[in-house]
Amino acid sequence: MRNRSLIAITAALAAGALTLTACGSRDDGKGKGSSDGGSTVVTIGVDAPLTGELSALGLGIKNSVDLAAKQANKNKEVPGVTFKVKPLDDQAQPSSGQQNATQLVADKSVLGVVGPLNSSVAQSMQKVFDTAKLVEVSPANTNPALTQGEKWDSGTKERPFKSYFRTATTDAIQGPFAAQYLYNDAKKKKVFVIDDKKTYGAGLAGTFTKEFTKLGGKVVGTDHVNPDTKDFGAVVTKVKAAKADVVYYGGEFPVAGPLSAQLKKSGAKIPLVGGDGIYSAEFIKLAGKNGEGDFATSVGAPVEQLPSAKSFVDNYKAAGYKEAYEAYGGYSYDSAWAIIQAVKAVVKDGKLPSDARAKVTEAMQSVSFDGVTGKVSFDEYGDATNKQLTVYKVTGGAWKPSKSGTFEG
Amino acid sequence: MHELPQQLVNGLLLGSMYGLIAVGYTMVYGIIQLINFAHGEIFMTGGFGALAVYLWLLPEGTTMWLALPLMIVGGIVVSVTIAVAAERFAYRPLRTAPRLAPLITAIGLSLALQQAVWAWFPGGKNSRTFPEIEAGPYHLGSVTIQSGDIFLLAAAPICMAVLAYFVRKTRTGRGMQATAQDPDTAKLMGINTDRIIVIAFALGAAFAAIGAVAYGLKYGQVNFRMGFIIGLKAFTAAVLGGIGNIYGAMIGGLVLGVAEAMATAYMSDIPGMSQLGGQAWADVWAFVLLIVVLLVRPQGLLGERVADRA
Numbered sequence: 001m002r003n004r005s006l007i008a009i010t011a012a013l014a015a016g017a018l019t020l021t022a023c024g025s026r027d028d029g030k031g032k033g034s035s036d037g038g039s040t041v042v043t044i045g046v047d048a049p050l051t052g053e054l055s056a057l058g059l060g061i062k063n064s065v066d067l068a069a070k071q072a073n074k075n076k077e078v079p080g081v082t083f084k085v086k087p088l089d090d091q092a093q094p095s096s097g098q099q100n101a102t103q104l105v106a107d108k109s110v111l112g113v114v115g116p117l118n119s120s121v122a123q124s125m126q127k128v129f130d131t132a133k134l135v136e137v138s139p140a141n142t143n144p145a146l147t148q149g150e151k152w153d154s155g156t157k158e159r160p161f162k163s164y165f166r167t168a169t170t171d172a173i174q175g176p177f178a179a180q181y182l183y184n185d186a187k188k189k190k191v192f193v194i195d196d197k198k199t200y201g202a203g204l205a206g207t208f209t210k211e212f213t214k215l216g217g218k219v220v221g222t223d224h225v226n227p228d229t230k231d232f233g234a235v236v237t238k239v240k241a242a243k244a245d246v247v248y249y250g251g252e253f254p255v256a257g258p259l260s261a262q263l264k265k266s267g268a269k270i271p272l273v274g275g276d277g278i279y280s281a282e283f284i285k286l287a288g289k290n291g292e293g294d295f296a297t298s299v300g301a302p303v304e305q306l307p308s309a310k311s312f313v314d315n316y317k318a319a320g321y322k323e324a325y326e327a328y329g330g331y332s333y334d335s336a337w338a339i340i341q342a343v344k345a346v347v348k349d350g351k352l353p354s355d356a357r358a359k360v361t362e363a364m365q366s367v368s369f370d371g372v373t374g375k376v377s378f379d380e381y382g383d384a385t386n387k388q389l390t391v392y393k394v395t396g397g398a399w400k401p402s403k404s405g406t407f408e409g
Numbered sequence: 410m411h412e413l414p415q416q417l418v419n420g421l422l423l424g425s426m427y428g429l430i431a432v433g434y435t436m437v438y439g440i441i442q443l444i445n446f447a448h449g450e451i452f453m454t455g456g457f458g459a460l461a462v463y464l465w466l467l468p469e470g471t472t473m474w475l476a477l478p479l480m481i482v483g484g485i486v487v488s489v490t491i492a493v494a495a496e497r498f499a500y501r502p503l504r505t506a507p508r509l510a511p512l513i514t515a516i517g518l519s520l521a522l523q524q525a526v527w528a529w530f531p532g533g534k535n536s537r538t539f540p541e542i543e544a545g546p547y548h549l550g551s552v553t554i555q556s557g558d559i560f561l562l563a564a565a566p567i568c569m570a571v572l573a574y575f576v577r578k579t580r581t582g583r584g585m586q587a588t589a590q591d592p593d594t595a596k597l598m599g600i601n602t603d604r605i606i607v608i609a610f611a612l613g614a615a616f617a618a619i620g621a622v623a624y625g626l627k628y629g630q631v632n633f634r635m636g637f638i639i640g641l642k643a644f645t646a647a648v649l650g651g652i653g654n655i656y657g658a659m660i661g662g663l664v665l666g667v668a669e670a671m672a673t674a675y676m677s678d679i680p681g682m683s684q685l686g687g688q689a690w691a692d693v694w695a696f697v698l699l700i701v702v703l704l705v706r707p708q709g710l711l712g713e714r715v716a717d718r719a
Contacts, residue, residue: 053536055535223688224687226692228637228638230630230635231423234419234420234669234674234691235673235688237419238673238674240412257630258629258630261629265546266546267548267553286629
């Protein structure tokens, strides 16, 4: 029976390996020490998936924060203070995110963190930062519970962590906004809702479904997919059999792209619609020409069309980053700039106060400036006061803005 | 239930892919009792090898009918080279070591291969799009079959037939059987067991590469993590079918694939089970099936009942 027990051990190891998918984070060694040639060095931490399937979005975040820090140093935004960036990779895993949070808290020069990308990762980091009173500004988390507490849906909003802010809009607005667009503008009445069971995806699918049925639309089927698989044959057959005229997907582009392609190939010529998680050039690459006609909602007005964003786009190009700024570039720049502004508010004559982290967190609440994505300020929950959203449609192999607005619930 | 034929085809397609990969696990296990966890990554490198041929060795605009055979050859060359090198430099020095040592080596090798592709394949940090066959889809009654699926439908049975012939009829194949039954006696009978083991690794890798080309054609993309989950599933298929038995690997793969498709399609229709259906639960039901089968037949569907050897 020796071999039998070997198989048992192997199975246990396999299960362990599943949770250890490609571990190990990279640290480029930046941001050590706290003084540099007489001037004070403040480090802005970045936590985002820099490797793995969501790295396209994560690298856009990292580069945009880097650009903000460079601009602040160049223009002497805070006299006597030099900003550095310390990017850490969370691989979109909550466990890596928490390790990174601990690491950033341990680095005394870090006074603010931009990130993460995923709401599920944010959940694991919030408490670590809050205990250290270190401010965290996410450019991309859209799950409402992060700022308004688990019971936000039933009307009792309570802010769980005072140190958490975000420049992105929440799914409490994004889901219903998509529902209204599909029902009223695109005239879709029968939807098949799919999500990936992650904090972001399931939350978004939930708020979408609620508004869509309220408007009179019908949910003809639901399914949950495993974000690690690429075979959606069985799901696609179900969608086809349910005779839906649109599919709503709560999740991110690594699944949405192949799902859209397999859907169209099966003969169901209906659009796939998703949130900001699928609004990426990678989605179009993965879906191929089958992605044509798909929709995505994303936070804010299109960056390219905002006059305030022009200099950001130009500077980003001039800085020569290898990767595109993607969906969250403008928000990441604004998040970093909010931290820079909060630092500016607490610095006196180039010197930081002794409890700099707590002071910066306090100052963040009243930060207000005209950023890349419009007016940047935060409400009593730490949410962005700018609640703009835009619907994008894949037209001619690129995302084209189709309608901007917001949801008035 | 009018979608049943389509769901069966979905399951059989997925299962054929599992089967092609499972053959590699089962052959290596049958001969040296090593569970080669790097096999999922061997599969992945096969996909990237085929893609590399398409991207850099063929002139732009080559038709798929011409490109495909060359891509398969390219994929096989890459994956077989890596598998043989792994056997020679990672596993052979550990052949007399306790069994957990090569197992851990395999897991390490798996991570190393993933990271190598991530770091060094151009654009490998994201999914790379894989060329598709511009044809189809084909409709047979209520069943729709994609052009990419046809390759898989043809490749899986052909590969199995070739393997069955090889193992039963050729001198090397019979040497392989002998080595699996008793390596020491086989050596005494003049069989070069080292060579047999290398051939087992190479054959498994070649099958995996064909599976990887099928994967690329079917899903239109390859990425550095694609071998991980599918490798675990294929290993499961090998155990389900009876590890060590090459026909078992194929049968196990098909059963697993159909079980997943059925669980996705119908589990939520059973009253009271609506929360436990759908694609995310398909894996759970697939493993429930595995446990049930192993309780009734601990040796797997086609495994032989042998006291100390699988």
